[in-house]
Amino acid sequence: MSSVVVAGIGELVTCDGTGTDGLGARSGAAVVVEDGLVAWIGPQSAAPAADRRVDVGGRAVLPGFVDSHAHLVFAGDRGDEFAARMAGTPYDGGGIGVSVASTRAATDDELRALLAARVAEMRAQGTTTVEVKSGYGLTVEDEVRALRLAREVTQETTFLGAHVVPAEYAADRAAYLDLVTGPMLAAAAPYARWVDVFCEPHSAHAFTAEEARAVLVAGREAGLGLRVHGNQLGPGPGVQLAVELGAASVDHCTYLSGADVDALAAGTTVATLLPGVEFSTRSPYPDAAALLRAGVDIALATDCNPGTCYSSSMPFVIALAVREMGLTPGQAVHAATAGSARSLRRDDVGRLVVGARADLTVLDAPSHVHLSYRAGVPIARALDLRA
Numbered sequence: 453m454s455s456v457v458v459a460g461i462g463e464l465v466t467c468d469g470t471g472t473d474g475l476g477a478r479s480g481a482a483v484v485v486e487d488g489l490v491a492w493i494g495p496q497s498a499a500p501a502a503d504r505r506v507d508v509g510g511r512a513v514l515p516g517f518v519d520s521h522a523h524l525v526f527a528g529d530r531g532d533e534f535a536a537r538m539a540g541t542p543y544d545g546g547g548i549g550v551s552v553a554s555t556r557a558a559t560d561d562e563l564r565a566l567l568a569a570r571v572a573e574m575r576a577q578g579t580t581t582v583e584v585k586s587g588y589g590l591t592v593e594d595e596v597r598a599l600r601l602a603r604e605v606t607q608e609t610t611f612l613g614a615h616v617v618p619a620e621y622a623a624d625r626a627a628y629l630d631l632v633t634g635p636m637l638a639a640a641a642p643y644a645r646w647v648d649v650f651c652e653p654h655s656a657h658a659f660t661a662e663e664a665r666a667v668l669v670a671g672r673e674a675g676l677g678l679r680v681h682g683n684q685l686g687p688g689p690g691v692q693l694a695v696e697l698g699a700a701s702v703d704h705c706t707y708l709s710g711a712d713v714d715a716l717a718a719g720t721t722v723a724t725l726l727p728g729v730e731f732s733t734r735s736p737y738p739d740a741a742a743l744l745r746a747g748v749d750i751a752l753a754t755d756c757n758p759g760t761c762y763s764s765s766m767p768f769v770i771a772l773a774v775r776e777m778g779l780t781p782g783q784a785v786h787a788a789t790a791g792s793a794r795s796l797r798r799d800d801v802g803r804l805v806v807g808a809r810a811d812l813t814v815l816d817a818p819s820h821v822h823l824s825y826r827a828g829v830p831i832a833r834a835l836d837l838r839a
């Protein structure tokens with residue numbers, strides 16, 4: 453057993469549910485880590501002896517960010533599509549097919565290297581847990597490959613065969629639905645914890661409420677937890693379907709009705725907000741502060757993907773949520789840690805409490821407020837405690 457005491461912490465944010473915004477923020481604290489887990493938190497002056505000491509020099513320490521929505525297994529580049537969108541071309545989900553073609557053409561080793569680089573890029577910005585979806589393969593073989601590679605970097609893997617209807621099935625959607633709820637699901641399930649669906653009647657490429665229900669019910673029967681892409685391009689059925697089926701999370705929530713908010717407040721489904729997508733598609737931002745006032749559990753994630761948000765940065769997402777969605781800096785940090793952990797039904801990450809994973813993120817700043825105050829400045833990184 454090896455232990456390390458993390459000392460010299462300016463502000464310690466634990467997200468343990470106490471204090472302002474549930475941040476459990478305190479000064480003068482130290483954290484003792486044993487074998488990768490938090491063993492003790494308390495005043496530095498009372499810290500028990502440890503094998504090693506790491507002094508962070510007055511910096512703030514937070515739970516590592518939990519990025520609960522990311523599409524990291526893809527090849528190719530869609531910078532031209534982004535430029536066209538900024539010049540006025542609307543987004544309709546059709547560009548996903550471009551990434552499907554490049555991803556199918558890539559070798560395992562090419563995809564593995566791209567995935568590893570993206571995970572490293574996230575860690576360098578303070579993210580210590582990431583969910584990774586398939587969805588750029590859309591054949592049995594290519595979806596299984598994406599999940600198999602994702603499993604090499606995270607336990608939070610999500611089968612998203614129902615990302616779009618691939619071009620070769622455009623004339624026979626029912627046949628693709630049979631595949632994605634049948635043989636493809638059966639092959640993918642051993643590599644996945646979750647099933648997800650792009651429920652979006654406003655896109656001809658995505659899935660209707662009835663189709664999405666079939667995907668989710670089949671996934672649940674295969675033993676997977678449920679997640680939904682919903683209400684991204686306009687008002688729609690995704691949120692209510694997610695709540696009705698007890699999904700862990702419904703993601704995007706860009707367009708919410710009063711009934712959607714009521715359903716979320718009454719249910720157990722977390723509303724995961726992805727402000728990098730509103731930024732990258734020039735869409736209106738949902739009112740996160742109003743969701744909190746209504747009693748909805750919220751999370752923040754990047755949706756890092758080659759089309760609608762090619763940013764891996766949780767600090768960027770936090771800054772957007774503060775500036776554009778009405779959250780306080782503390783509420784945004786909570787949503788990006790404990791909130792997103794909840795959307796993954798995890799209580800061992802996203803909080804610094806005894807027994808939780810010792811995933812610590814350190815800021816080159818004295819407090820969590822600087823994440824949004826110093827937007828765009830690379831102040832956050834995962835703390836490496838290996839000797």
Ligand SMILES: [Zn+2]
Nearest residue numbers: 521523681755
């Ligand atoms: Zn997504």
